[in-house]
Amino acid sequence: MTLKLTGVAKTFPGNIRALAPVDLDIKEGEIVSLLGPSGCGKTTLLRIIAGLETPDAGGVIRFGGDDVTALSVIQRKVGMVFQSYALFPNMSVRRNIGYGLKMQKLPKAEIDARVDEVIALCRLEPYADRPINALSGGQRQRVALARAFAPRPRILLLDEPLSALDAALRGQLRDELAVLLRSFGITAIFVTHDQTEAMAIADRVAVMSHGNIAQIGTPEALYRAPASPFVARFVGDAMPLAGRISGGALHLDGGALPLEGADGSTAYVRAEDVKLDDNGPLTGRIEAVTFLGTHYRIVLSGITPDPLALLHVGTSAPTVGETVRIGITPGAILTFSPETEDA
Amino acid sequence: MLKSPAKILQLAVTLIACAFLLVPTLQSVLAGVTVNYFQGVKSGLTLKWIWEVWDLYAASIFLSIWLAFCCLICTLIIGVPAAYGLARNPGRMSRVLEEFISLPLAIPGLALALALLQVYGSVQGFRAHWSFILVGHVLYTLPFMVRAVLSVMAAIDLKTLEEGAASLGAPAWRRFIDIAVPNALPGVLAGSLTVVTLSIGEFNLTWMLHTPFLKTLPVGLADSYASMRLEIASAYTLVFFIMIVPLLMAMQWASARAQRILK
Numbered sequence: 001m002t003l004k005l006t007g008v009a010k011t012f013p014g015n016i017r018a019l020a021p022v023d024l025d026i027k028e029g030e031i032v033s034l035l036g037p038s039g040c041g042k043t044t045l046l047r048i049i050a051g052l053e054t055p056d057a058g059g060v061i062r063f064g065g066d067d068v069t070a071l072s073v074i075q076r077k078v079g080m081v082f083q084s085y086a087l088f089p090n091m092s093v094r095r096n097i098g099y100g101l102k103m104q105k106l107p108k109a110e111i112d113a114r115v116d117e118v119i120a121l122c123r124l125e126p127y128a129d130r131p132i133n134a135l136s137g138g139q140r141q142r143v144a145l146a147r148a149f150a151p152r153p154r155i156l157l158l159d160e161p162l163s164a165l166d167a168a169l170r171g172q173l174r175d176e177l178a179v180l181l182r183s184f185g186i187t188a189i190f191v192t193h194d195q196t197e198a199m200a201i202a203d204r205v206a207v208m209s210h211g212n213i214a215q216i217g218t219p220e221a222l223y224r225a226p227a228s229p230f231v232a233r234f235v236g237d238a239m240p241l242a243g244r245i246s247g248g249a250l251h252l253d254g255g256a257l258p259l260e261g262a263d264g265s266t267a268y269v270r271a272e273d274v275k276l277d278d279n280g281p282l283t284g285r286i287e288a289v290t291f292l293g294t295h296y297r298i299v300l301s302g303i304t305p306d307p308l309a310l311l312h313v314g315t316s317a318p319t320v321g322e323t324v325r326i327g328i329t330p331g332a333i334l335t336f337s338p339e340t341e342d343a
Numbered sequence: 344m345l346k347s348p349a350k351i352l353q354l355a356v357t358l359i360a361c362a363f364l365l366v367p368t369l370q371s372v373l374a375g376v377t378v379n380y381f382q383g384v385k386s387g388l389t390l391k392w393i394w395e396v397w398d399l400y401a402a403s404i405f406l407s408i409w410l411a412f413c414c415l416i417c418t419l420i421i422g423v424p425a426a427y428g429l430a431r432n433p434g435r436m437s438r439v440l441e442e443f444i445s446l447p448l449a450i451p452g453l454a455l456a457l458a459l460l461q462v463y464g465s466v467q468g469f470r471a472h473w474s475f476i477l478v479g480h481v482l483y484t485l486p487f488m489v490r491a492v493l494s495v496m497a498a499i500d501l502k503t504l505e506e507g508a509a510s511l512g513a514p515a516w517r518r519f520i521d522i523a524v525p526n527a528l529p530g531v532l533a534g535s536l537t538v539v540t541l542s543i544g545e546f547n548l549t550w551m552l553h554t555p556f557l558k559t560l561p562v563g564l565a566d567s568y569a570s571m572r573l574e575i576a577s578a579y580t581l582v583f584f585i586m587i588v589p590l591l592m593a594m595q596w597a598s599a600r601a602q603r604i605l606k
Contacts, residue, residue, distance in 0.1 A: 052510075
């Protein structure tokens with residue numbers, strides 16, 4: 001099922017604008033992530049798609065060819081996975097998963113067959129007849145997914161599906177969720193504030209900020225060609241190279257770099273593109289060195305007003321207080337013209 | 344265990360306090376099965392007085408049970424949906440409404456009864472009917488039902504559970520039956536036992552509302568103390584105990600269960 005949003009906005013009582021008019025096109029079977037900091041409107045947008053909130057007048061939501069704007073959540077046939085899972089504690093795993101099918105008034109044999117099918121798909125067989133309270137966080141998450149998916153929804157919506165889990169489990173379940181969602185082959189939208197999660201699971205990521213979609217694209221496109229400093233900062237933690245661009249060079253406190261760009265542009269770089277380089281054009285002082293196993297994270301001062309970080313792969317690292325020469329991978333600097341709207 | 348004088352003192356105080364409460368109770372129970380209280384136990388033990396109570400006051404016992412049962416049905420029908428409504432719409436209006444429902448807790452039963460008498464006292468068929476007492480009992484016990492159910496509903500994040508059910512296609516009435524009530528069951532149970540116990544034991548209000556032909560258990564008890572032999576009144580107390588103690592124990596058990604849910 002495709003999804004098309006046209007001019008969907010949301011103003012809460014007290015004239016609080018949670019969502020500016022948003023347009024969004026999602027293809028059949030596509031998995032899209034809404035990524036942004038808290039308060040950016042991502043959950044509001046998801047709840048509007050679900051039918052749990054009504055958009056301001058003028059907004060239109062289409063599932064395939066159907067205009068579903070006026071339909072309530074009960075009639076909209078979406079599958080929803082809540083942040084807290086919202087599983088029914090008074091029912092077993094099996095009855096939770098079968099509840100949506102029961103609401104469709106299907107014959108019991110058909111419900112049982114479908115529930116078995118989904119239980120097998122989500123590898124929940126050993127837990128099928130357990131009460132919800134007897135499940136771990138990861139198992140609950142799978143039950144929530146199975147319950148949302150069982151009634152064959154038109155679109156699957158997931159609100160921070162991994163945030164209720166502890167950090168160690170989250171990484172493992174992230175990959176599991178990505179595989180499950182692909183196996184479902186269903187159009188899915190999921191909300192997250194975690195860029196790793198968004199990039200690992202989604203075909204396309206919509207980065208949101210202050211009620212707007214700042215940019216939508218594949219994870220690679222967002223990472224390599226962010227449309228605004230906000231996207232650069234949020235996806236991949238780009239750091240500002242605060243200096244003056246003029247005459248084909250970027251003048252920083254710690255030296256100058258050749259850079260083509262309009263005067264008044266802003267420049268950003270990511271830590272993995274900053275290098276220790278004896279012939280580099282910049283000079284900085286080592287402020288901190290952290291050994292992280294695969295690499296060192298080194299924090300430098302004297303190059304930009306804010307500390308600049310670099311990732312150093314090697315068997316040894318310079319010591320704190322040393323003055324070092326620094327280079328930047330050619331072509332890795334992201335420049336934004338002064339007109340670029342920043343959130 | 345009994346090492347220090349402080350510990351011994353503690354134990355002594357506890358035992359004296361227990362005795363202070365238990366001795367009159369036991370004496371009353373004993374009086375109810377003694378042939379002649381003024382001669383003491385040596386006059387012999389008998390169940391005669393209990394049978395006498397049964398002969399004189401069986402109607403009161405049945406009326407009390409019937410009233411408690413009807414009161415429970417009424418508070419369930421009014422109280423559970425009311426708690427559901429309050430839990431679903433948390434806001435200032437709900438708080439005001441909740442306080443309003445709880446008013447009978449603050450107003451003395453006598454005042455409540457007077458108000459009922461002033462308004463409905465002249466309605467002939469109603470004044471002398473058992474349903475008149477029922478109205479008083481429902482007014483008095485409803486807040487206990489609403490609060491017990493509401494506290495459990497507030498603790499289970501009903502809003503999200505309902506959104507979950509709605510997204511699966513469940514209309515409002517199904518969500519009430521499938522989700523809200525079953526998950527609030529410990530609260531409903533605790534509320535029910537409180538209502539039944541309070542209704543059976545209620546005296547203030549019932550004393551004002553009763554007629555000579557409509558005496559409940561506690562009103563009958565007051566009557567027997569005032570007009571019967573002490574042995575009969577004591578036997579009456581015994582009957583009352585036998586009825587109310589299992590209810591109290593069940594109530595403890597149910598509220599302990601509700602507490603576990605709230606954690």
